Amino acid sequence: MISLEFYGSWESVEEVMGAAMLIGREREIAVLEELLDRTPSSGAVLLMVGDPGIGKSSLLGEVESRGRERGFRILRLGGVECEAAFPFAGLHQLVGPVLDQVPLLPRPEREALSAVFGLVEGPPPEPFLIDLAVVDLLAGVAADRPVLILADDVQWLDPQSHEALTLVGRRVAAPVVIVAVMRRGHTGPFRDAGFAELAVGGVDDDAAARILSAHAPDLSPAERRWIRREALGNPLALRELPIGMTAPPSGGLRPPPLSDRLEHAFAGRGAELPPATRDALLVAAVDPTDDLAEIIAGTSALRGEPVTPDVLDPARAVGLVTVEEDRVAFLHPLMRSGLLQAEGLARHHAAHRALARTLDDGYRRTWHRARSIVGPDDRIADALEANAARALIRGAVIAAINDLERSAQLTSWPALRGHRLLAAAGHAFGMGRDDLVHDLLRSAAGTDLTDLDRARREWLGEMFAQGLPRDAARVHELCDIAVRSAPADPDLALDMLLVAAFRCFLADPGPAARARVVACVDRLPATVDDPRHLATLALAEPLLRAGQVIETLTRTPPGDDGNALRIMGMAAHAVGHLALAAELLARSEAILRRQGRLGLLSQVLTMQAWTHVLRGDLVGAAGAAEEGKRLAAETGQPVWETGTLLCDVLLKTLVGDTKGALTRATEAERRETRDRNAMQSLLQLTRGLTSLGAGRDRDAYRTLRAVFDLADPSFHRAERYMSLMFLADAAVRAGHREDARDLVAELEPTARATPAPLQHINLSYARAVLAGDDDAEDLYLAALRQDLSHWPYARAKVELAYGSWLRGQGRVHEARSLLTSALSAFDRIGALPSGDEARLELRAAGAPIDWPESSAERLRQITELSALRLPDDEIAERLGLRRAVVTMYRERTTRPDIPR
Numbered sequence: 001m002i003s004l005e006f007y008g009s010w011e012s013v014e015e016v017m018g019a020a021m022l023i024g025r026e027r028e029i030a031v032l033e034e035l036l037d038r039t040p041s042s043g044a045v046l047l048m049v050g051d052p053g054i055g056k057s058s059l060l061g062e063v064e065s066r067g068r069e070r071g072f073r074i075l076r077l078g079g080v081e082c083e084a085a086f087p088f089a090g091l092h093q094l095v096g097p098v099l100d101q102v103p104l105l106p107r108p109e110r111e112a113l114s115a116v117f118g119l120v121e122g123p124p125p126e127p128f129l130i131d132l133a134v135v136d137l138l139a140g141v142a143a144d145r146p147v148l149i150l151a152d153d154v155q156w157l158d159p160q161s162h163e164a165l166t167l168v169g170r171r172v173a174a175p176v177v178i179v180a181v182m183r184r185g186h187t188g189p190f191r192d193a194g195f196a197e198l199a200v201g202g203v204d205d206d207a208a209a210r211i212l213s214a215h216a217p218d219l220s221p222a223e224r225r226w227i228r229r230e231a232l233g234n235p236l237a238l239r240e241l242p243i244g245m246t247a248p249p250s251g252g253l254r255p256p257p258l259s260d261r262l263e264h265a266f267a268g269r270g271a272e273l274p275p276a277t278r279d280a281l282l283v284a285a286v287d288p289t290d291d292l293a294e295i296i297a298g299t300s301a302l303r304g305e306p307v308t309p310d311v312l313d314p315a316r317a318v319g320l321v322t323v324e325e326d327r328v329a330f331l332h333p334l335m336r337s338g339l340l341q342a343e344g345l346a347r348h349h350a351a352h353r354a355l356a357r358t359l360d361d362g363y364r365r366t367w368h369r370a371r372s373i374v375g376p377d378d379r380i381a382d383a384l385e386a387n388a389a390r391a392l393i394r395g396a397v398i399a400a401i402n403d404l405e406r407s408a409q410l411t412s413w414p415a416l417r418g419h420r421l422l423a424a425a426g427h428a429f430g431m432g433r434d435d436l437v438h439d440l441l442r443s444a445a446g447t448d449l450t451d452l453d454r455a456r457r458e459w460l461g462e463m464f465a466q467g468l469p470r471d472a473a474r475v476h477e478l479c480d481i482a483v484r485s486a487p488a489d490p491d492l493a494l495d496m497l498l499v500a501a502f503r504c505f506l507a508d509p510g511p512a513a514r515a516r517v518v519a520c521v522d523r524l525p526a527t528v529d530d531p532r533h534l535a536t537l538a539l540a541e542p543l544l545r546a547g548q549v550i551e552t553l554t555r556t557p558p559g560d561d562g563n564a565l566r567i568m569g570m571a572a573h574a575v576g577h578l579a580l581a582a583e584l585l586a587r588s589e590a591i592l593r594r595q596g597r598l599g600l601l602s603q604v605l606t607m608q609a610w611t612h613v614l615r616g617d618l619v620g621a622a623g624a625a626e627e628g629k630r631l632a633a634e635t636g637q638p639v640w641e642t643g644t645l646l647c648d649v650l651l652k653t654l655v656g657d658t659k660g661a662l663t664r665a666t667e668a669e670r671r672e673t674r675d676r677n678a679m680q681s682l683l684q685l686t687r688g689l690t691s692l693g694a695g696r697d698r699d700a701y702r703t704l705r706a707v708f709d710l711a712d713p714s715f716h717r718a719e720r721y722m723s724l725m726f727l728a729d730a731a732v733r734a735g736h737r738e739d740a741r742d743l744v745a746e747l748e749p750t751a752r753a754t755p756a757p758l759q760h761i762n763l764s765y766a767r768a769v770l771a772g773d774d775d776a777e778d779l780y781l782a783a784l785r786q787d788l789s790h791w792p793y794a795r796a797k798v799e800l801a802y803g804s805w806l807r808g809q810g811r812v813h814e815a816r817s818l819l820t821s822a823l824s825a826f827d828r829i830g831a832l833p834s835g836d837e838a839r840l841e842l843r844a845a846g847a848p849i850d851w852p853e854s855s856a857e858r859l860r861q862i863t864e865l866s867a868l869r870l871p872d873d874e875i876a877e878r879l880g881l882r883r884a885v886v887t888m889y890r891e892r893t894t895r896p897d898i899p900r
Contacts, residue, residue, distance in 0.1 A: 022058055023214075023235065024207025031198055032063045035177060036070055039146055043176040045169040047154075047191065049184050050200030052334050053236025056181035059200065060150050063179050072148035072177070073141065077165070079156030081333065086288050086367070087396030088116050090161030094149065095134060098141050105140070108594055109133035116394055125395035127160070127431065128635070129596020131167040139174040146175035153333060155186035159398035166190045167634070202233020211235055216242040236332065269318050270339045277314045279303055279351075282343055284321065284328050285336045286351045286371075292326040294358070302354035349373065363387050370406050381410040385420065392427075401427050401436060408443070418447030418457075425460050432599055432636025455485045455492055462499045472509035475500050479520045490524060494532045497521050501539035505574060506639075507676045508717065514540050529556065531567035538571035542718040546575035546754035553580060562591030566604050573607050576718065576758030579790040582611045602631035606640045609647045613654065614722065614758070616793025618830045621651050642671045646682045653689045654793075656832035656858065658880040661686060677716040681707055684714035685723045692726060693833045695882035697733035701740075704730055708743055721747075721759045725797060728766040741770050761786060761794050769801050776805055796825035796834065804841050816847045827852040836885050843888060851892070862889040 022029075028048075035046055048056050064074055077093040095102075095113070102113050112125035113133045141147055151157070151165055166189040169178050181200075182191055203211070208228050212219060219227065219242060231237035270281055276299070283298040284290075292309060299307050312328065315321045320339075322329050330336045340348070352372035359365040366383040373380065384407035391400040404424035411417040421444040428436035441461055449457060458481050478500040486493035500517045503509065517540040527533045534552055537545040549571050558565060565588035572581035585608045592601040605628030612621035625644045632641035645668045652661035665686055668679070684707050691700035704727040706712040707720045724747070731740035744766050751759045764786060768779035780802040788795040803818035819842045826835035832854050839849045851859075858879075865875045872890065876883045 022055065022062060023211050024203030025055060025059060025062075028059055028198060028200060029062060032059065032179065033066060035179070036063070036067055036072070036148070039175050039177050041173075041175055043142075043169075043172050043174055043178070045178045045195040046180070046198055047195050048179070048181045048198045048200050049191075050181075051184050051234065053234050053332065054200050054202065055235045056200050057152050057332075058235075060152055060179060060181055064148070064150055067148040067177075072146050073144075074148050074150065075138075076150045076152070077157070077161065078152035079154060079158075079162075080288060081156045081337065086158055086364075087391055087394060087399035088158065088160050089288065090151075090157040091116065091134065091164055094161070094165070095137065098137065101137055101140055105133055105136055108596065109136055112395065112596065113137065116396075118394070121393075124392045126596045126598075127163070127395050127397050128167075128598035130160070130395050131164045132171075132596045132598075134164045135168050135171050138168060138176050139172055142172075142174040142176045146177065149176065149178045149180075151178065151180035151190075154180045154182045154190050155188060156333075160396050163189055163398075166193050169193060169195055170634070202231075203235060204233065208233055208238055211238045212242070215239050236334070270315070270320060271342065273314045273318070276303060276307055276311050280307065280311045281315055281320065281339050282347060282351045283355065284330070285340050286348060286368075287355055290327045290329055292323060292328050294355070295328055297358040298351065298355040301357050302351055363390055370410065373410070375410040376412040377410050378412055381407045381412075381420075384410065388423075397427050397431050398433075400424075401431075401433075401440075405440065405443075414448040415450055415453070418444045418449040419453050421447065422449075422453055422456050422460065426456075429460055429463055430599070434636055452485060452488055452492070455481050455489075455496065459492065459496050459499060462496075471503070472513040475503055475509045475513040476516055478503075479516050482520055483523075486524060490527060494521070494524060494527050494530060494536070497524075497536045498532045498539075501536040505539040505542070505718075506678050508715075518545065528552075531564045531571065535567045535571040535574070538574040542574045542576065543750055543754050543759070546577075546756045549575050550577050550580070550755055553577075553584075558584065558587055560591060562588050562595060562597065563600055565591065566600055569604065569607060573611060574718065575754065576721070576756030578611045578615055578758060581607065582615070582790070585611065598631050599635040599637065602628050602635055602637060603640050604628075605631065606643045606647070609644060609651075613647055613651050615791050616796070616825075616829050616831070618651060618655060621647065625651065638671070642668060642679065645671070646679055649686050650682060650689075653686050653693075654833070655830050655854070656693075656836075658690055658693065661690065677713065678719055680714040681716040681719045681723070685726070688723065688730065689726055690880060692730055692733075693882070694880040695876065695884075697730055701727070701730040701734040701736050705736075705739075705743075708747075717750075721751075721762045724762040725765045725794070728769040729801075732769060737770055740766070744770060757787075757791070761788070761791060765794065765798055765801070768798070773809070777802075780805065792825050792829055793831060793834075796822040796829075796831075796838075799825070800834065800838050800841065803838075807841060807845050812845050816842065816845050819845065820847065823850065827854075830854055832858065836888070840884055840888060855889075859889055859892065862886055863893055866890050866893075 032046070035044055048059060050056050064076075067074055075094055075097060077090040079090060095117075099117070102110055105113065108129060109132060111120060111122060112129045114120040115122060115125045116130055138147060138149075149165075149168070154162065154165065157165065165178070165180070168176070169190070170193060180190060182188075202208075205228065208231065209224075212224055212227060215238075216227075223242070227238065227241050231241060270278060273281070279302050280295060280299040283302060284295045287295055287298060296307060296309055296311070299311065309323065312321060312323055316323060319331060320335050322331060349372045352368040356365050356368035356372060359368065362383075366380065366387050369380050370384055384403045388400040388403035388407065391397070391403060401424045404420050404427070408417045408420040408424070411420060421440050425437050425440035425444065428440060437460060441457060444453075444457055458478070462478065478496050482493040482496040482500070485496065497517055497520055501521075504514050504517060508514070518537060521527075521533055521536045521540075524533065529552070534549050538549045553568055553572055556568070558568070565584050569581050569584035569588055572578075572584055585604050589601065589604050589608065592598075592604060605624045609621045609625035609628055612618070612624060625647045629641055629644035629648070632638070632644060645664060649661050649664045649668055652658075652664060665683055668683060684703060688700050688704035688707075691697075691703055704723050707714050707716070707723045708727075709715055724744075727743075728740055731737050744763065747763065751763050761783075764779070764783040768776055768783050771779050780798065783798045784795070784802070788798075799818040799822035803815040803822060806812075806815035806818065819838055823835055823838035823842060826832075826838055827850065830852075832852070835852065836855075842849055861879055862875060865878065870878075872883050872886045875881075875890075876886045879886070
């Protein structure tokens with residue numbers, strides 16, 4: 001048997017362990033040194049992943065030492081398995097040393113962090129505002145000198161701190177380096193964020209031999225071989241397995257996993273300690289804090305007699321814990337978990353009860369009481385519900401969800417149990433945690449819910465799953481639930497109808513279902529000025545109810561409620577009044593951004609991106625789409641993430657990035673877009689534009705014509721109008737003018753029902769382009785008389801078409817003025833394909849041509865392919881361009897009369 005005496009005094013245990021863990025780690029240390037030496041101004045993140053005992057924490061200690069040498073400010077946080085339920089425990093460790101910088105933050109962020117730390121009272125802060133406050137706080141701290149954040153055992157951080165650390169890694173734009181460690185096999189936001197990873201594996205044979213020689217020199221050759229074979233290069237195993245080993249096993253059953261054997265070894269070491277010391281270790285293991293006085297008080301309560309801090313001396317002597325500055329720490333998490341597994345459930349409960357009796361903090365006292373019983377216990381359940389309310393006040397939503405779920409488990413009355421589960425599910429939905437929503441709703445389904453709670457469960461389930469597309473029966477069912485709920489809870493009824501209307505907009509369930517939604521919301525006259533009322537009408541019948549929606553929106557003061565403005569903007573966007581939508585959404589964005597409500601902000605940005613791209617602000621669209629997509633992914637909103645992806649597809653098409661558009665379109669098609677008319681309509685528009693830009697005019701017309709076919713999956717009553725302008729272009733080029741005229745005639749009566757500009761601008765363009773020469777000029781002039789001040793792309797399209805018609809009529813001088821104006825607009829907004837169409841027309845009119853910087857890449861591609869002696873037809877096919885465009889670019893490089 002190997003003696004424990006090789007440790008020496010307990011003061012040297014931690015030093016000995018750290019030295020052993022770093023033997024053979026030259027490669028990992030080199031990676032960490034390079035990270036510190038090459039820290040970019042925008043920061044860096046590295047996640048070390050490995051098995052328990054592999055040496056991750058020791059490497060973290062080494063990078064701390066080297067960071068100090070380089071002048072970094074060090075901030076640390078670490079997860080503890082039983083601490084994960086306490087909100088912001090990790091954040092307190094991270095931010096505590098720099099709390100003096102909080103007053104420098106903007107007021108909303110300052111108040112949010114102050115609420116987290118219990119320094120002020122006020123309304124519950126938004127969880128994402130807390131995260132943003134941490135990001136800005138650390139950026140401010142790093143302004144003086146670089147910051148090194150060391151995060152140990154991230155998998156056990158409380159959820160709030162875990163999310164905050166992830167957002168810091170994603171967003172901080174300052175010299176902040178995060179080095180974090182996680183156990184292999186664990187997941188979570190930080191692991192899923194895609195940060196750079198360093199896999200920490202076992203050390204090689206040479207390093208293993210050095211560790212054994214240093215810490216167990218008396219082993220026989222057979223024992224050394226067995227230890228090395230079993231340890232698999234794990235430094236902790238190489239150090240611990242020799243302790244207490246009598247002889248290598250000779251065979252038999254497959255041994256348990258290495259981490260289990262190490263836990264068993266630590267538990268065995270604890271079993272040899274005096275009873276009072278074992279009690280103190282148990283209390284320390286179940287107590288999320290490391291406060292020595294608290295652990296001693298709990299141990300005294302557990303034993304029924306006073307104990308003193310020296311009760312822990314035997315555990316310190318055998319290398320299980322350290323006690324420094326009145327803090328108790330296990331030398332390795334496996335020591336804590338091993339000791340817990342060695343004790344029975346009754347002992348766990350007794351330790352929790354003992355701590356609960358000694359604590360003054362009501363929140364923590366209730367937490368320990370809830371873990372001291374199996375249940376039910378309605379008094380503790382009520383106290384946990386109160387804990388949830390306290391957690392919400394601090395912005396700790398995940399902690400509130402956990403408290404409500406445990407409260408439900410301890411509740412004896414089934415209806416109240418279900419109500420508490422639904423409350424937890426509602427908070428989980430607000431956080432974008434669909435995984436929690438699913439589990440909580442499934443648990444609630446097994447309880448005896450009241451009628452209203454059944455309705456709430458249906459609403460949450462609908463928001464979570466969004467159901468099958470075009471399911472008319474489900475829309476009617478949602479309407480039935482809304483009607484039954486309205487007398488007792490009109491708010492819930494309105495929420496239900498808004499969900500039903502959103503279904504109608506995404507995937508048309510038919511006229512009867514749409515009419516039922518509108519009829520039901522009309523039966524709620526008390527809510528007529530509620531933004532949700534207007535949005536329900538707009539989404540269910542964006543054409544037939546557009547007049548009512550626009551009239552109400554224009555006379556309603558915008559107010560300062562960011563969410564209400566978001567819903568009003570959604571209503572304006574749905575009916576096609578994009579200028580009004582842009583105004584409302586811009587107001588909403590400013591407020592939601594200030595409040596840190598990132599989930600709602602992602603929706604606003606998605607709608608803004610579409611508003612920008614349809615009106616012609618392609619630069620604004622790109623910025624909104626990029627941020628909206630990132631926020632939708634961060635807040636768990638896949639439908640809105642797909643919406644920004646579709647916007648990016650159209651955006652890339654309009655700027656001439658055909659390859660990028662097709663790649664994004666393929667990605668979008670893999671998502672849940674099938675049978676969702678709104679999304680399919682937008683994809684079909686992109687396909688049509690791609691064909692039109694490549695000169696495949698018949699394909700373009702056939703593709704765009706499908707958008708107007710009631711039987712086609714891409715048919716959408718409102719969004720088809722977006723394709724009408726381009727359908728008219730394709731019809732003229734492909735020789736389908738008469739068919740397109742008939743289509744426009746069919747659309748005229750429907751368009752007369754709405755005052756929305758989107759429909760009328762597209763119709764006026766199509767009328768003019770498709771008209772005969774006798775009527776064309778009057779129709780072009782009528783199109784230009786519209787208020788197009790907010791529609792630069794549409795105005796340029798009309799000018800291009802009108803100028804082209806004038807040139808065809810021999811009125812070249814008049815044509816040049818319009819074509820030059822159109823070209824200037826297209827180049828200014830970055831619409832390269834449309835700009836090239838204008839250049840072709842100006843070239844034919846004998847006018848000089850300007851070339852924007854955005855044309856340089858297209859010129860390079862054509863020049864390189866021309867150098868291969870490929871004909872223009874083949875170049876056009878490869879690049880997805882019209883042959884005339886290729887010829888124009890090629891001649892740009894050879895003809896001096898065409899300015900470069």
